[in-house]
Amino acid sequence: xxxxxxxxxxxxxxxxxxxxxxxxxxxxxxxxxxxxxxxxxxxxxxxxxxxxxxxxxxxxxxxxxxxxxxxxxxxxxxxxxxxxxxxxxxxxxxxxxxxxxxxxxxxxxxxxxxxxxxxxxxxxxxxxxxxxxxxxxxxxxxxxxxxxxxxxxxxxxxxxxxxxxxxxxxxxxxxxxxxxxxxxxxxxxxxxxxx
Amino acid sequence: xxxxxxxxxxxxxxxxxxxxxxxxxxxxxxxxxxxxxxxxxxxxxxxxxxxxxxxxxxxxxxxxxxxxxxxxxxxxxxxxxxxxxxxxxxxxxxxxxxxxxxxxxxxxxxxxxxxxxxxxxxxxxxxxxxxxxxxxxxxxxxxxxxxxxxxxxxxxxxxxxxxxxxxxxxxxxxxxxxxxxxx
Numbered sequence: 073x074x075x076x077x078x079x080x081x082x083x084x085x086x087x088x089x090x091x092x093x094x095x096x097x098x099x100x101x102x103x104x105x106x107x108x109x110x111x112x113x114x115x116x117x118x119x120x121x122x123x124x125x126x127x128x129x130x131x132x133x134x135x136x137x138x139x140x141x142x143x144x145x146x147x148x149x150x151x152x153x154x155x156x157x158x159x160x161x162x163x164x165x166x167x168x169x170x171x172x173x174x175x176x177x178x179x180x181x182x183x184x185x186x187x188x189x190x191x192x193x194x195x196x197x198x199x200x201x202x203x204x205x206x207x208x209x210x211x212x213x214x215x216x217x218x219x220x221x222x223x224x225x226x227x228x229x230x231x232x233x234x235x236x237x238x239x240x241x242x243x244x245x246x247x248x249x250x251x252x253x254x255x256x257x258x259x260x261x262x263x264x265x266x267x
Numbered sequence: 268x269x270x271x272x273x274x275x276x277x278x279x280x281x282x283x284x285x286x287x288x289x290x291x292x293x294x295x296x297x298x299x300x301x302x303x304x305x306x307x308x309x310x311x312x313x314x315x316x317x318x319x320x321x322x323x324x325x326x327x328x329x330x331x332x333x334x335x336x337x338x339x340x341x342x343x344x345x346x347x348x349x350x351x352x353x354x355x356x357x358x359x360x361x362x363x364x365x366x367x368x369x370x371x372x373x374x375x376x377x378x379x380x381x382x383x384x385x386x387x388x389x390x391x392x393x394x395x396x397x398x399x400x401x402x403x404x405x406x407x408x409x410x411x412x413x414x415x416x417x418x419x420x421x422x423x424x425x426x427x428x429x430x431x432x433x434x435x436x437x438x439x440x441x442x443x444x445x446x447x448x449x450x
Contacts, residue, residue, distance in 0.1 A: 121382065124391045160381055161381035162382070
C-alpha cells in the first residue's frame, strides 16, 4: 500500500510543481518577496511599570514582505509574533504576561499585523493594516522605513499602541496604576530575498 | 539650636538626618512585611514605595556622611571608656555602611530582574547590573542578611545610648534627642 502511494504521489507532485512553475509569468514580477533572515532582527517593546520605563522583547516572530520599491501600493506585509516567546528578563513576569488576564497566550498564541499595501509618507513609508492581538483586530498605520543591505533589506521603525484597546488587561489588570496603558514598540527586521 | 555640630553637641542638620533615617527604616521594614505576601498585582505599589524610600535613604546617608566630614563630631572624651569608644566607633562605621549597602543591594535586586528603580515615578535610576536570576537571588539573600545585621548593630547602638543616659547619667543620648541639648 505504501509503495502504491509513493508510486502515485511522485508523479502527482511533479505535476503540481510543473503546473506551479508554468503559472509564473515569464518576466520577473514587479514585487519581490522577502522573508525574515535567520538572525539580525529584533522586536522590542517599552512599557511603564511602577513609574519606570521597562523593556522587553519577543524572541520569535516572522515577517513576510512583498516589496516593490517603485510602486509601494503593490507591496504587502505580514508579521506574526509568538506571544509565548516574550522575554522581559524575568520569568515570573513573562509567565504573568501569558496568563488569561493579560495576553492569554494559550488561547491567542499569535499576534499578527497584516497590510495589503504600503504608502509613502514625508518621513518614509507607512503600512496601513490590521493589528490583531488577543483576538482583537484594530486598524493601524505602521510607520516604517526600508533600506537595502548587503543581504537584502532592513525594515525598521517604531510605533505605540494602547494595551487596553486589545483587552490586554482584564479585571483588576485593567488598572494602569502599576502597568501603563501605552506600550511603545520598536522593530528592526533583517529580510532576505525568498527563493 | 544651631544647624552645625559643635564638639559638644549635634546640630539641627545631623539630628534631623539621624531621626528621619530612623523613621524611614522602620517604615521600610513595615512596607516590606506588608508587601511580601500580597498577590502579584497588589505587590507592585508598596514595593515601589519601598524602592523609592530606599533610594531616599541612600541619598540621605550620603548627605549625612558628607555633613559629618565637614562638621565637628561631638566628642566622647571623658564620657566613655576606651573600649566603649572603640565599640561606639565600630557600630557607627557599621551603621553608615549598612545605610548604603541596604539600598544598593535592593537596587541591584531590582536591576537583576529588570524592574528599574524609579523615585516615586518622578525619574528613573539607571540599572546597576544586567538581569540575572542568580544574582537576584544572591542580592535578595544579602539584603535580608544585612537587615538582620542592621537590627543587631542598631540594638547595640540603642543599648549604648541608654547606658549613657541611665547608668552613666551623661549627655550622650540627650545631645542627639530632637529637642534635647546640653546647657
